[in-house]
Amino acid sequence: MKDELDFEQLVLIMGGHTAFQILWAGVKLGVFEALSKSGGMTNAEIGQATRLEPRPLRILLTGLTSLRLILKDGEVYRNSEVVEKVLVSTSPDNWVDVLGWQNYIVYPGEMDFVESLTTNSNVGLRRFPGNEPNLYARLAHDPKLEKIFQDAMSSLSNSANTYLADQVDLRGVRHLVDAGGGDGTNAIRLARANPHLRVTIFDAPTVCKIAEKNIEVAGLSGRVDTHPGDFFVKDFPKDIDCILFAHMLTIWSPEKDTALLRRAYDALPEGGQVIIFNMMGWDDETGPMTTALGSPYFLSIATGEGMLYTWKEFESFLAGAGFTQTKRIELPKDHCVLIGIK
Ligand SMILES: C[S@@+](CC[C@H](N)C(=O)[O-])C[C@H]1O[C@@H](n2cnc3c(N)ncnc32)[C@H](O)[C@@H]1O
Incomplete structure (x- = not known):
């Protein structure tokens, strides 16, 4: 208590x-x-x-x-x-760019939190131009805001993905798909930590363009590439043996997450693995603060249907999609990894 x-x-x-x-x-x-x-x-x-x-x-x-x-x-x-x-940009662990997202996206959108609760929908999305039902599609109309968003995600990921690269053994993986991989921050980190690994980022076309620039600057064009499109519709790349969902499954409803994981399951060979990397809520639903303050964004703004689910819930999505073995790895900054094997 x-x-x-x-x-x-x-x-x-x-x-x-x-x-x-x-x-x-x-x-x-x-x-x-x-x-x-x-x-x-x-x-x-x-x-x-x-x-x-x-x-x-x-x-x-x-x-x-x-x-x-x-x-x-x-x-x-x-x-x-x-x-x-x-909050100082020279610190390797800084979250400075997260604040741009908080100020320009979360702050205005949360003005509609109460109405979002009572209507169970993302009323706060009205603060962003466009007709699309979710923030990610609307960001494509506004390159400045899309960059602010991607910089924030990159900052969040950068401060946690060292642990991902350290703690998740990818020695047996040949080709990993980073589903919703954003600007390539995680893909680049994993490719650098695993010189044998090929990585493909599967994200919206405008986002893949941002990632392609970062891949080039990182000098990884031969090993990291992109697969632009909507992963609910377009096939996953061929010849893969691992799919990463980093800060992704919080966006959608449990039903859509299970369906998306099922698509991942179908795209993987026997023995292939899916990795979920996210902040996760405690199973008793009392915190941590990061997830408690993060969930309102998914309801009021992003899609109206997601939240920062608990470990147990993520595990149930994996089971619902057919993955049999799951492994829990607890990381700093309230981050966790769940691994499901086909
Ligand atoms: C919260 S960000 C996470 C970015 C990155 N994985 C990270 O951890 O920093 C979610 C990403 O999913 C992408 N995304 C959302 N819906 C998608 C869809 N239907 N198909 C492909 N990518 C999608 C967004 O463009 C965005 O880059």
Whole structure:
């Protein structure tokens, strides 16, 4: 059982929208980056770096300090330890780009959370131009927003996929399909960690274009390629023995996930494997916080039908698709891997 909520935590939740904007300002105006580079700055020095007038600067610094994002020691401000790790772009583990997605996609879309709950649909999608029923198809109309989205996914994946590459043994795999592979972040990481491996990214045509540029820059054009299309409709590539679903099955309903896994099952040879890599909810449905705060996005905005399912639920999707053996691997940052064998 968790502790009782106290008054300060309640105030933080009630003003969560403002707290997020204070944090976003710290990122956008370069406060965290400047404090990281300098090791500490006074009010006047931060004012010079951000070009803010004294009153807005005071409001921002009081906000950042009260939220403990930055700490004030005498006249000098410095980043808190967790900000140095997560919100400074030079940190290998940073989530800076995740905030662009939060600000431009999640933030406006969650204005429609209550209506999304009562109608069990993604009412928040109306904040994004287009007629398509899900966010991913609508993003194709807006290259700037699509890039913000892909950068966020890449940032999330980058900070967790080292563990994926370390913990999942791909020595026996020849050709892996990264279904919904996005900009290629995971594919590139896995190809680098496994020099024998061929990887194909199966994603929408506009997204595959972004991935192709990244593959070229990574110097992996011979081993990593793309297969543009809709994986609910188009066949999976031929001659494969492993399919990865990274941050993917949270998008769809249990029925669609099972159907998609069934398509994966049919595309694999006997002994082939499917890997699910995701943040997963605890089986008792009390957390963790990352999944509890992540699920509303899938209901209100992305598709209206997904959520961050529990380990048990993912396992039931695998079983429903015909996979017999499953293996659980717990990773840091609330990430988990489930492996199903055909
Ligand atoms: C949440 S992102 C995950 C990206 C990447 N796998 C990662 O872990 O960073 C979901 C990806 O699925 C892709 N996607 C959604 N629906 C799809 C479909 N029907 N066919 C192929 N790709 C799809 C989106 O374009 C997007 O790149």
